[in-house]
Amino acid sequence: MLQRVNELRGIKEGLLSELKTSQTIAAELRCRVVDAERKLLEKEFEEFKGSLERVCKAYRDVGYQSGLKDRYSYSSQGMKRKETLLYNSKANKQLAKLDKEFGEKTPALLAKIIDNPLMSLDELKSLLTLAGPSSPKSLTREDSP
Numbered sequence: 426m427l428q429r430v431n432e433l434r435g436i437k438e439g440l441l442s443e444l445k446t447s448q449t450i451a452a453e454l455r456c457r458v459v460d461a462e463r464k465l466l467e468k469e470f471e472e473f474k475g476s477l478e479r480v481c482k483a484y485r486d487v488g489y490q491s492g493l494k495d496r497y498s499y500s501s502q503g504m505k506r507k508e509t510l511l512y513n514s515k516a517n518k519q520l521a522k523l524d525k526e527f528g529e530k531t532p533a534l535l536a537k538i539i540d541n542p543l544m545s546l547d548e549l550k551s552l553l554t555l556a557g558p559s560s561p562k563s564l565t566r567e568d569s570p
Contacts, residue, residue: 462543466538466542495509495511534552534553537552
């Protein structure tokens with residue numbers, strides 16, 4: 426009987442050792458998967474950032490062209506810049522303020538996403554603030570007031 430108990434203890438120790446080995450392997454695999462996902466997200470973010478920059482530049486270029494056409498048209502009618510319908514003396518200050526706010530918020534948001542790459546869409550939405558009342562519809566969430 427004592428021999429059987431010792432034999433079962435030996436089997437138990439062997440199984441515990443195998444379990445620890447399996448847990449170690451599982452933890453290493455989990456770390457590798459998380460690291461691979463992080464690298465993939467970083468690569469996708471870089472691609473997204475590049476695309477976003479190209480789109481912003483294209484919008485800027487279209488805006489320049491539209492502004493040049495409008496200015497030429499208004500000038501030919503004898504109108505001064507401040508007399509035009511779209512003149513906004515506060516536009517440069519507003520853009521600088523929004524750019525600064527965006528720059529301050531973005532790194533913190535990206536750090537949170539990188540720290541938790543598997544966060545749900547609801548968690549991500551909770552990190553974002555609603556766009557302001559003068560923002561284009563494309564920047565506001567549907568549930569905003």
